[in-house]
Amino acid sequence: MAFCTDPSLGNLQYAEKIFGFIQEPTLFVYNVMIKALTKKGSFRRAILVFERLREEGLWPDNFTYPFVMKAIGCLGEVQEGKKVHGFVVKTGLEFDTYVCNSLIDMYGHLGMLLYVEKLFEKMSERDSVSWNVTISAFVRWGRFSDAVSVFRRMRLESNVKPDEPTIVSTLSACRALKDLELGEEIHDYVRNKLGFTDRINNVLLDMYAKCGWLSVAREIFDEMPTKNVICWTSMVSGYVKFGKLDEAIELFDRSPVRDVVLWTAMINGYVQYNRFDDAMDLFQEMQSKRVKADKFTMVALLTGCAQLGALEQGEWIHGYINENGIDIDAVVGTALIEMYAKCGCIDKSLEIFKEVREKDTAAWTSIICGLAMNGRSSKALELFSEMRQAGINPDDITFIGVLSACSHAGLVEEGRQFFHSMMEIYMIEPKYEHYGCLIDLFGRAGLLDEAEELIERIPNDSNTVLVSLYGALLSACRIHGNVEMGERVARRLADIESSDSSVHMLLANIYASAERWEDMTKVRMNMKDFGVRKTPGCSSIEINGVVSEFVAGDVSRPASCRGE
Incomplete structure (x- = not known):
């Protein structure tokens, strides 16, 4: 059994046959089989062997539980995990460090972080694994501040020295939090005490690149003796994110090995900087290299099609998705919905939306905004109601779509109610886009005084925001022929941003509508004097x-x- 379960020597299927012939397997035999199945990734079979062990009246020991818990964590079996935890308590092994570490790791995979915290705090002795699995659990579920707190406690309260897994997990938290102060501190510790490994170099480089310290990231990159595809991808993504597309292209062209993630990072870079033709050319080259695209490649290309309204190419990409068996999940579905909506094919967007099995907030938001954008306000509000009934919480972008739908349909009272529910029910702080939608709603309805009062109450003194909001009000003044307010708003806008041609053009049009030709001519002359060009x-x-x-x-x- 032991020989056959050794992956470098034996054959697991043959080991299972031997196991089946043993009339009275001992606990050692069960442990060997459970360990082998778990390491092979046959988690369900490992749990079945554990259940047979229990049925035979044997009591698991501290060698049995860790592999059973690993299998449960990988399968996401919450109830099974709680049941096994109960067995651990009954056998008196809950204070065994090895078993407790495995419990923490299991609950970390299951996302039950309250159990992780309780078990960790109850431990009388913690080794490096105890600290590592706890930090890793917090990082896995996005509790980055908690992960950093545990790391700091490790440094202050224990004699355990951070090792490679500790450093990798904590640096991942620093990257997410953009905590470069702690990141540099860890970097110094690695340099002076631990030494650099490929994994540590990769995560250090990625942290600096994602946080914008590109020169430091490049220094680490250039000094790395061996460069894998992960570090090439981190550098390309960092350069793209912070506006250095030429440097990203230069590194991509130099990369000796490319996987689908690196190809997608470069394609996404071209899309981000409106070089869609280059993105499509790169995608064609990727296909010629026999690299199979994944859903993230498709989303990047569909985003480019949406930005340009390139329906024909978007339809071709949709066909590629179907032909290559790429699952239209919430991520791909949302990109397709947005692409068809921005290309004016809102019925096709609705068709895709219905096909998406597990709809998340982004999918609902995408169709609601798409319907609002295409003038289907009543349908947008109907789907918003369905979204809430389905128990999906809207986000701030959802409310932009909802308020926009109210604006296009002239639903003033409904718009007010949605705006207040956003703050009072969903605790979403309005952004200037939400105020802009409400001002547009009031402006279309002719409630210009209310719109002006709202702008004055907005807690934001950003010039860019004020120009946008006052610009919407000035446009409403033109539509409703309110010359007096138009002049007042135009003066405010001129003080903020005199070089904005739209301000002068709107005021000139207001004067033209009121047949005040001299004033219109004066505005145009002022534009010429100030060097303002349309x-x-x-x-x-x-x-x-x-x-x-x-x-x-x-x-x-x-x-x-x-x-x-």
């Missing part, structure tokens, strides 16, 4: 899968392209 219009069109952009006044394209 921002040219820009549009795009997709023909045979190629997206072309056109700017007003551009004579660089052939006459046929300009419609002449």
